[in-house]
Amino acid sequence: MSLTNSLRPGGRNGLARKESRDPIGYAVAALNVVAQSDLIDRLGLRKKTEQAVFTSTRGGFSVVTKAGRTFAKRGAQKPGVRVPSAGASGVFDLTPTEDEQMLVDVVGEFATEVVRPAATEADEACEAPVALLKSSLEIGLPILGVPEKLGGISEERSAVAGALVAEALARGDMGLAVATLAPGAVATAISLWGTDAQQATYLPAFTGDDVPAAALALSEPTALFDVLQPGATAVRRGDRYVLNGVKAGVPRGGDAELFVVGASLEGKPVLFLVEAGTAGVRVEADPSMGVRAATLSKLHLTDVEVPADAVLGETDGSTYVECxxxxxxxxxxxxxxxxxxxxxxxxxxxxxxxxxxxxxxxxxxxxxxxxxxxxxxxxxxxxxxxxxxxxxxxxxxxxxxxxxxxxxxxxxxxxxxxxxxxxxxxxxxxxxxxxxxxxxxxxxxxxxxxxxx
The missing domain is CATH 1.20.140.10 (Butyryl-CoA Dehydrogenase, subunit A, domain 3)
Incomplete structure (x- = not known):
């Protein structure tokens, strides 16, 4: 059964309609748009022999990060919207529900017909095809963990759905899966731990038509690195924090407009929201042995100043550990x-x-x-x-x-x-x-x- 025939026509605006669907039903509705997208033809969903054409740089780069977008501060410093936990049936059964299986089938077919054909060239180029990344946005991957009230598709915690989607995408290629899932990681983090102001400031960009590249930066290029004891530091200076350190394994770092960075604050690991255009932020290519299509990079932070409200979640380390x-x-x-x-x-x-x-x-x-x-x-x-x-x-x-x-x-x-x-x-x-x-x-x-x- 072809992907086109297995989906009902629908558009991005359809996500806002109040229909009788459970959370995975909304996810499937988001995926439906791929059926009517002209990207299907360009990516080879109708003809598998057609491949996306993309340009890439094989050499390294060291650039000032992308600063084309300004996130206007909105909202109040109060707890943000949180999706409730999923209900428990009391039966130990890990079999995907019918809707979860439908989601797996759709994303799996996308991975087979779009992701896998592009994997070899993307691995060699250390870069994901632009058309593939755009199609991943159209099928709703960045908003899978965002609450419905904030423009997303989640009515309850979506860790199971997220795991199923990641698994299905990785059957096509792990590197491209990481590249397509990276923006959603940041959107999910803000949904889980962000204040009302942080959600109002950043989430509209992820739920709109022009979704920014974004990255969750926790790793560091240090021997015997312990993720729970980051070497990057944050120091409070008045009403601001000053960040210093180097993060590694950052997917699509050169394109990212927003980072969630882990750093040590007074001996506790804490998450910070860092916009790419902030002074002192620099990205360097860091090609790796595997997961090459994700364009892994190093993120250099040199006396980077962020406001006090850039802290994401708690400062006692609990949010960081859950992340x-x-x-x-x-x-x-x-x-x-x-x-x-x-x-x-x-x-x-x-x-x-x-x-x-x-x-x-x-x-x-x-x-x-x-x-x-x-x-x-x-x-x-x-x-x-x-x-x-x-x-x-x-x-x-x-x-x-x-x-x-x-x-x-x-x-x-x-x-x-x-x-x-x-x-x-x-x-x-x-x-x-x-x-x-x-x-x-x-x-x-x-x-x-x-x-x-």
């Missing part, structure tokens, strides 16, 4: 999607590849390796879904996300390695995508921030 956990949960979902792509690729390969007159799948060592991939993948998915479910219900999910992170980091990398091994010499060349998935899965052990559910 880290939700980010790790998103990375686990990305690992599940990429590992599923490996399994989907190697299974038919070992059945078709012949050696000594028979398919290599007949060899016990090969069959057992494929079976182990399937087993470990299902374990990764189970713990990730459980952590997402508890997060959506407002329950403590520290233990669950720690288990998910540990399992997805270790087993995800092993699945990538086994995928390369099963392809033999083919696993070492770029003709097959498994080597890219292997490089991407290595990111799970080091990446922090960037994405959020």
């Amino acid at each position: 880290v956990r939700l980010s790790r949960l998103a990375w686990c979902a990305l690992a599940v999607g990429t590992a599923q792509a490996v399994l989907d690729y190697v299974t038919p390969y070992v059945k078709e590849r012949e050696a000594f007159g028979e398919p290599i799948a007949h060899r016990q060592s090969v069959a057992f390796m494929v079976a182990n991939i399937a087993i470990e993948l299902q374990a990764m998915r189970l713990v990730t879904y459980k952590a997402a479910s508890r997060a959506a219900q407002g329950k403590d999910f520290a233990r669950e996300v720690a288990l998910a992170r540990n399992l997805c980091a270790s087993k995800g990398m092993q699945i990538g390695l086994d995928g390369v091994q099963l392809l033999g010499g083919h696993g070492f060349v770029k003709e097959h995508p498994v080597e890219r998935w292997y490089r991407d899965l290595r990111a799970l052990g080091v990446m922090e921030g960037g994405v959020l559910v």
Whole structure:
């Protein structure tokens, strides 16, 4: 079934209509616009042989960040709008609902028909195609975690829906998934912890037609870096804060107009909203081994002054810790999607590849390796879904996300390695995508921030 035929016609303005839908129903409504977009033709949804044309720079860059947008201060310094926690059925069942499955199917088809064909060139160029990024905005990815009252599509906590979307996108390509999900991470963070003024100032840009690039910057280029003890510092000077430090692994840093930055304030990790045009903010390209399509960058902060109301959430470290956990949960979902792509690729390969007159799948060592991939993948998915479910219900999910992170980091990398091994010499060349998935899965052990559910 084609994507065009599987969706009902609808437009962006349709999100504002008061229809009888649950949260995922609103998400699906947001995704419907892809059916009538002319980007379908340009990206190859109607003809898979058509590919998006994009330009990119292979070399490094060091630039002053984008300052084309001014966020006018609005609202009052009082608690912002919060979506309620999801209801609990009392039954331990992590099976996606019918609407969640519909969302997965739509995003999955988008990942298969749009994201995956663009992945190889994007990986080589270290840049996502502009047309692909625009199409990801049209299908509503940045507003998945934004409350309906603020122009988004969430009526309750959407950690499960976010995890499902991240997984589905990563089956196309992890790097492009990170690039498309990065603005939504910032919008979700402001929705979860922002004051009324912060929400009124920044969220209209994410719910409008001209969605800004934005990034969640938590990682740092430091050996043995502990994300809960950031090296970047914030010092209070009168009615302002002065930030200094370097953040790493920042997706689409050169294009970002807004950053959520983690820094240490009086010994406590705190989140700050930093606009790209602020004096002292500089971005440097930082191409990596994997997740290259996300255009990972370093963010340099040199005596960057931000107002007192730039603090996002609490200053006791609790908001920062929750942000880290939700980010790790998103990375686990990305690992599940990429590992599923490996399994989907190697299974038919070992059945078709012949050696000594028979398919290599007949060899016990090969069959057992494929079976182990399937087993470990299902374990990764189970713990990730459980952590997402508890997060959506407002329950403590520290233990669950720690288990998910540990399992997805270790087993995800092993699945990538086994995928390369099963392809033999083919696993070492770029003709097959498994080597890219292997490089991407290595990111799970080091990446922090960037994405959020």
